[in-house]
Amino acid sequence: MTLKECYAALGGNYDDVLGRLPERLVQKFVLKFLNDGSYDLLCRSLEAGDRGEAFRAAHTIKGVCANLGFDALLESSEKLTEALRDGAPPQPGEEELIRRVGEDYRRTVQAIQAYQGALGA
Amino acid sequence: MTDKQRILIVDDSEMNRSILAGMLEEEYDILEAENGSEGMAMLQKHGTGISLVLLDIVMPVMDGFGVLNAMNKYHWIEDIPVIMISAERGSGHIERAFELGVIDFISRPFDSRIVHRRVVNTILLYAKQKKLAGMVAEQIFEKEHNSSLMIDILSHIVEFRNGESGLHVRHVHTLTEIMLRTLTQKTDRYRLSEADISIISTASALHDIGKIAIPEEILNKPGRFTPEEFEIMKTHSMVGAEMLKDLPAYQEEPLVRAAYEICRWHHERWDGRGYPDGLREDEIPISAQIVALADVYDALTSERVYKPAFTHEQAVDMILNGKCGTFNPMVMDCLRDCADQIVEELSGDSLQRRSQREMQNVARELHKHKELTASERTLELLEHERMKYSFFASLTEEIQFEYTLNPPSLLLSTWGAEKLGLPEALMDPYQDELANAIILVRDRDNLADALHSTTPGNPVVQYDCKLNVGGEERWHRIIARASWSSEEPPRYCGCIGKAMDIHSSRLHLEQLEQQASHDGLTGLLNQAYAKKRVRQRLEDRPGGRYALAILDLDNFKQANDTYGHMFGDQVLKFVADRLRHSIRGGDIAARVGGDEFLIFLEYKTDLESTIKGVYERLSGGCYEKFPISASMGVASAEAVGTDYDALFRCADQALYMVKKHGKGHYRYYHEENDQMDRAISAVSPIDGADGAGAARREEADT
Numbered sequence: 134m135t136l137k138e139c140y141a142a143l144g145g146n147y148d149d150v151l152g153r154l155p156e157r158l159v160q161k162f163v164l165k166f167l168n169d170g171s172y173d174l175l176c177r178s179l180e181a182g183d184r185g186e187a188f189r190a191a192h193t194i195k196g197v198c199a200n201l202g203f204d205a206l207l208e209s210s211e212k213l214t215e216a217l218r219d220g221a222p223p224q225p226g227e228e229e230l231i232r233r234v235g236e237d238y239r240r241t242v243q244a245i246q247a248y249q250g251a252l253g254a
Numbered sequence: 255m256t257d258k259q260r261i262l263i264v265d266d267s268e269m270n271r272s273i274l275a276g277m278l279e280e281e282y283d284i285l286e287a288e289n290g291s292e293g294m295a296m297l298q299k300h301g302t303g304i305s306l307v308l309l310d311i312v313m314p315v316m317d318g319f320g321v322l323n324a325m326n327k328y329h330w331i332e333d334i335p336v337i338m339i340s341a342e343r344g345s346g347h348i349e350r351a352f353e354l355g356v357i358d359f360i361s362r363p364f365d366s367r368i369v370h371r372r373v374v375n376t377i378l379l380y381a382k383q384k385k386l387a388g389m390v391a392e393q394i395f396e397k398e399h400n401s402s403l404m405i406d407i408l409s410h411i412v413e414f415r416n417g418e419s420g421l422h423v424r425h426v427h428t429l430t431e432i433m434l435r436t437l438t439q440k441t442d443r444y445r446l447s448e449a450d451i452s453i454i455s456t457a458s459a460l461h462d463i464g465k466i467a468i469p470e471e472i473l474n475k476p477g478r479f480t481p482e483e484f485e486i487m488k489t490h491s492m493v494g495a496e497m498l499k500d501l502p503a504y505q506e507e508p509l510v511r512a513a514y515e516i517c518r519w520h521h522e523r524w525d526g527r528g529y530p531d532g533l534r535e536d537e538i539p540i541s542a543q544i545v546a547l548a549d550v551y552d553a554l555t556s557e558r559v560y561k562p563a564f565t566h567e568q569a570v571d572m573i574l575n576g577k578c579g580t581f582n583p584m585v586m587d588c589l590r591d592c593a594d595q596i597v598e599e600l601s602g603d604s605l606q607r608r609s610q611r612e613m614q615n616v617a618r619e620l621h622k623h624k625e626l627t628a629s630e631r632t633l634e635l636l637e638h639e640r641m642k643y644s645f646f647a648s649l650t651e652e653i654q655f656e657y658t659l660n661p662p663s664l665l666l667s668t669w670g671a672e673k674l675g676l677p678e679a680l681m682d683p684y685q686d687e688l689a690n691a692i693i694l695v696r697d698r699d700n701l702a703d704a705l706h707s708t709t710p711g712n713p714v715v716q717y718d719c720k721l722n723v724g725g726e727e728r729w730h731r732i733i734a735r736a737s738w739s740s741e742e743p744p745r746y747c748g749c750i751g752k753a754m755d756i757h758s759s760r761l762h763l764e765q766l767e768q769q770a771s772h773d774g775l776t777g778l779l780n781q782a783y784a785k786k787r788v789r790q791r792l793e794d795r796p797g798g799r800y801a802l803a804i805l806d807l808d809n810f811k812q813a814n815d816t817y818g819h820m821f822g823d824q825v826l827k828f829v830a831d832r833l834r835h836s837i838r839g840g841d842i843a844a845r846v847g848g849d850e851f852l853i854f855l856e857y858k859t860d861l862e863s864t865i866k867g868v869y870e871r872l873s874g875g876c877y878e879k880f881p882i883s884a885s886m887g888v889a890s891a892e893a894v895g896t897d898y899d900a901l902f903r904c905a906d907q908a909l910y911m912v913k914k915h916g917k918g919h920y921r922y923y924h925e926e927n928d929q930m931d932r933a934i935s936a937v938s939p940i941d942g943a944d945g946a947g948a949a950r951r952e953e954a955d956t
Contacts, residue, residue, distance in 0.1 A: 153365040196341035199363040
């Protein structure tokens, strides 16, 4: 699997990111994404009802995705970020947003893991 | 050490930080902080050692705007450029960031080449700005230099018209400067800064500009003035002042203000007999007081059309004898103290010396311009100070600290941080568990209160308390200096200081105190100390119901004689122990000397039951073969008042009565005892006028 195929699998925009960052760094940071704890933090703080912390975690995911051109996860995390902004109370449909972020996150992680596996092979 | 410039990246996401670091680490040194508060700590630590800050907005603990607010507060934003990088797209955020002084705003997703280019550009731009600021500062020095040249020229015009040598102005300048410096060493009453000294000395050259308005024939008259002429001559001080007052644009210039004071009042005298206003003592500004003395001194030691030159000694004598009016005694002391320096400086006023002094003045000018915060020179000096400080701090084994009130942060010297097990930079130390484990809240608050109640003139506090160092409580002496802002009124903004381990000397002191206050054999208080404690108690709570008892072991001499002194000592220790256990916590027990003990106690309602209890616990039984029996005399404050000596004397007399009547019991002091005692004294030749109770009892024992 190439990096380009990985981007296709996770719903990202490979051409865009290459326009902004050198390929060497893109590869490095894509792999690093696997170790980023922001999604865990998001889940934990939502569970604990800490909406301020959840906002910051979603915001971080959004920022990282924007930089790496992970468009699918960027879109869903951006919506969740706005829903959580300024400690706003839960609105109907928030569950759906959270579910979408989870789905996109897993898809992203699976694609990167597949790419990592292909590198090792 | 590296020559690379340093960039601080403040972002809570490790990913984001490493993306940025990855783009810049080849050319720059990268520092990372994961929230605003950590970022502040690094800024505090490295200062302008940081060339650029890349700042995120949304972060825990302290967000990006918090950092910008603090950087504004400390004016760091003027010296350290900040580029904001955020995924926030709202124009409100961007606008606010620019208002707070960021130089650029980059939104995510960013292009690595753009970030790189903007970082490089910003760093270059700031370097250029610093250089420009340095150049502006140079120009200001130049201007100052020119203005003192102008003053020189102006004052010389006056002098040449006056037919003087031209040295007078220069001499007065030199004398003024020397005496001002001497004065600042003597007293800080006049609050003269380095800048003030420089301004006053420069302005001193203008003291006689009013003479321009005096007709030449009066000015240069060789003989004595007629009263009319003298009146005209006297107008020169006011005329000079008016001339300065008419300079419309420069009234706020410190130099003009100083020159005004000097012109107007350099003929005033300490006793109020000078002119034009007849001011007295410190009503006369210190600038004018000093210049007046310099003027008189130089007039005496120089040749004039109407007089020869006097020697230094003659001149000082004449001034001290009041030949030229009276002066501030402290200023005269200055003249006396720096006599050698004056003679040396004035006699050798050669060209070379002069240029030397100019060099010195340039150096002083540098001090004067310390308010130019952004100039390259200041930054260098600051950097130098920082380097010096950390070097000396690393040499001394002391806990040195710097506390800033806003934002609350604590910096520790490397050695101190290691010793206390704390990081070198600590944000919000009041909320920090580790920091709170080191000093008791009470001590911390006392120290903070003491610092808050200092004044800018007297900012140093010394406080002894225990600190928990490496799990051990040790006495430390904390010496701290409060920092006050220079605004009016001054604001407390933190402190610097150090903590020294004084544990062993403190313990030694406590030991000495223990030795001085306690009886070596029994461990009870000694009489002198007991007396102090009893008096203290009587003073602190004069309303209490108190009694003082003195007791004496019956037949103790036999114990010594029969079993030896060692045994006697054991008996005394045994009794002391019983004594300790017979009284309550607040009561005072002491060994008066020999086999005589003292008890001072407070009772609630019934003195008799209290005394009975104590006596029964003390007397009776044996120590080995020796039966313990005590005689005790008691005096209550109710009966004899709250004077220690009276209580002691009366208890002693009651004890004497006990001995007289067969020992082994106790008695209270009553008036009739006293009278009886006196009756006995009257018939007994042994009870001499000295009334030594001990001698009497010894007699009764045997």
